[in-house]
Amino acid sequence: MNVLIIGVTGYIGRAVAAAARRAGHEVAGLRHPGGHPLPEGVRAVDGDLADPASLTAVAKGFDRVVHVGPPLGEETDLAGVDALTAAGVPVVYTTGAAVLGSEPSDEDSDPDPHPLIRWRAEAERRVLAAGGQVVRPGMVYGNGGGLVAGLLAPKAAERGAGVYIGEPGVRWPVVHAEDLAGLYVAVLDRTGPGIWHGMSETVRLDELAAVLGDGRTVSWPLEEARAEIGGIADLFVLDQQISATKTRNRLGWNPAHTSLLDWLRARS
Incomplete structure (x- = not known):
């Protein structure tokens, strides 16, 4: 086409x-x-x-x-x-x-x-x-871009600990x-x-922070995050459980990358 x-x-x-x-x-x-x-x-x-x-x-x-x-x-x-x-x-x-x-x-x-x-x-x-x-x-990752490489990893390097916004336990769907x-x-x-x-999987953002921070994590208060990165900070406290089963079954879509955390560990 x-x-x-x-x-x-x-x-x-x-x-x-x-x-x-x-x-x-x-x-x-x-x-x-x-x-x-x-x-x-x-x-x-x-x-x-x-x-x-x-x-x-x-x-x-x-x-x-x-x-x-x-x-x-x-x-x-x-x-x-x-x-x-x-x-x-x-x-x-x-x-x-x-x-x-x-x-x-x-x-x-x-x-x-x-x-x-x-x-x-x-x-x-x-x-x-x-x-x-x-x-x-x-949330898209890989190929040197996305929020992981562009925001979360640099923030972990800056603070000496992986950061998650708000309370622990928030889940996000991710895909390579x-x-x-x-x-x-x-x-x-x-x-x-x-x-x-x-969406290939769902990841807890505090667990992602732990990998980025080599086991060390810190909560980034929502108001503080808003002041630095704007309204997108509010999305980081939105806990989501979203299925892609219909997409996989009807399109025959089978993602090759099924663990963001393992993917990051392999690069550390």
């Missing part, structure tokens, strides 16, 4: 582009003025995610549009969804685990979005109504970047609306 990836120069987008090319798809990437160079083998298509009205013309002619770009805010994100779906091309749209609450949930559970990203549930609804696909990744990229490739072959969970 001829696939347009929005966010192709980002952490997830680069992995998805490489996986899609390995699967034999032709890949183009949205490039806004002054943006980063595109990955090797990816054709540039000029456009700007911050200019939603332009996206309809950009998307026309492709077989699929994969949106792994960053959230820009309610008004811009929803206008962008409307513009992409207006092109008549099936959209694979990325949200995340935070659109679900703290109750045990799966692909069929109703969204219960955290206020920080409340509009993303509406974005999902619009994509599904247009016959598109929604991918909800957990390469496994997640494989999921997007599997989703490209789907037709009709669908929700898919990109």
Whole structure:
């Protein structure tokens, strides 16, 4: 297929582009003025995610549009969804685990979005109504990026102990970047609306902190964390138990990386 990836120069987008090319798809990437160079083998298509009205013309002619770009805010994100779906091309749209609450949930559970990203549930609804696909990744790690490498590991080095925000015991779903990229490739072959969970396991954040801190951990008070990293700190106290069983069974998705903690220990 001829696939347009929005966010192709980002952490997830680069992995998805490489996986899609390995699967034999032709890949183009949205490039806004002054943006980063595109990955090797990816054709540039000029456009700007911050200019939603332009996206309809950009998307026309492709077989699929994969949106792994960053959230820009309610008004811009929803206008962008409307513009992409207006092109008549099936959209694979990325949200995340935070659109679900703290109750045990799966692909069929109703969204219960955290206020920080409340509009993303509406974005999902619009994509599904247009016959598109929604991918909800957990916390992504590997390939040198993500919150583990970009926030938690440096914070552990700074404090001499692994940090977790708030109380111990909070659980998060996680996934390796390469496994997640494989999921997007599997989703490209789907037709009709669908929700898919990109989560290979659930990890306790205090146990993750212990590995990063060589057995030493410290709680990072929520107010202090908010002052340093902003509203994302609130997500670190959201305890989540989210199943990806339907995704695995229907897509035949079998992640190769099934233990973030073992993966980190092997690199220490």
